[in-house]
């Protein structure tokens with residue numbers, strides 16, 4: 511049985527990658543009245559009260575760059591557009607906060623739009639020769655006019671793992687977390703490393719525990735700005751913790767019963783991330799197994 515899709519995954523759009531090179535089709539789509547655009551300003555999607563403020567092509571900010579996200583179930587094209595000012599009736603809203611009022615379909619579309627437009631915003635120059643690059647293939651790559659290097663939107667793999675030992679699981683908190691929040695440990699996968707190796711390394715580095723069995727749970731695109739969270743369940747053999755306090759403010763073992771009260775919001779002093787985050791589902795998969 512496969513787990514339900516994580517938030518930001520399972521976009522309802524057909525990416526229709528074959529249309530990214532079809533300049534004629536794209537130009538027509540950017541004039542079609544049924545086409546929808548989501549505007550992103552300073553990494554925040556344009557919202558109205560209760561949902562996304564979708565724009566029609568004639569409402570898009572003139573001269574701004576667009577990225578083709580795909581085609582919806584009704585056959586309409588969906589684009590993302592970079593914007594500076596919110597039109598009347600709209601407001602740029604931080605995506606995590608906005609997600610509370612959005613459908614899972616819109617969360618997935620907005621996450622993709624945010625990641626792509628942030629990548630364009632942060633990568634205006636060629637990493638090989640320093641010349642200004644241009645968007646190509648409807649926003650799915652950038653090309654250097656001087657050295658012809660092609661640059662593709664980056665996705666950064668991160669392992670996030672719930673370590674457990676018998677009836678206890680390991681949760682930690684970073685100083686930047688909201689008060690009282692404890693979560694699964696996580697870290698970036700490094701070059702030359704498998705996800706399983708990154709998981710074992712991070713558990714040893716951050717908590718001093720030895721992983722003996724690592725199982726895959728699910729993955730989640732996490733658009734802050736463009737991670738792929740690789741969710742793992744790790745059994746560890748050691749009980750003693752050696753916490754790296756440069757990475758973590760605290761880490762502790764929690765019993766299965768206590769972990770359930772955390773997930774249900776009934777714990778007196780500890781909270782965990784909300785269902786928007788894969789961490790919540792990793793913890794639940796263990797706590798209710």
Ligand SMILES: [Zn+2]
Pocket residue numbers: 636637638639640641654655656657658659
């Ligand atoms: Zn170049």
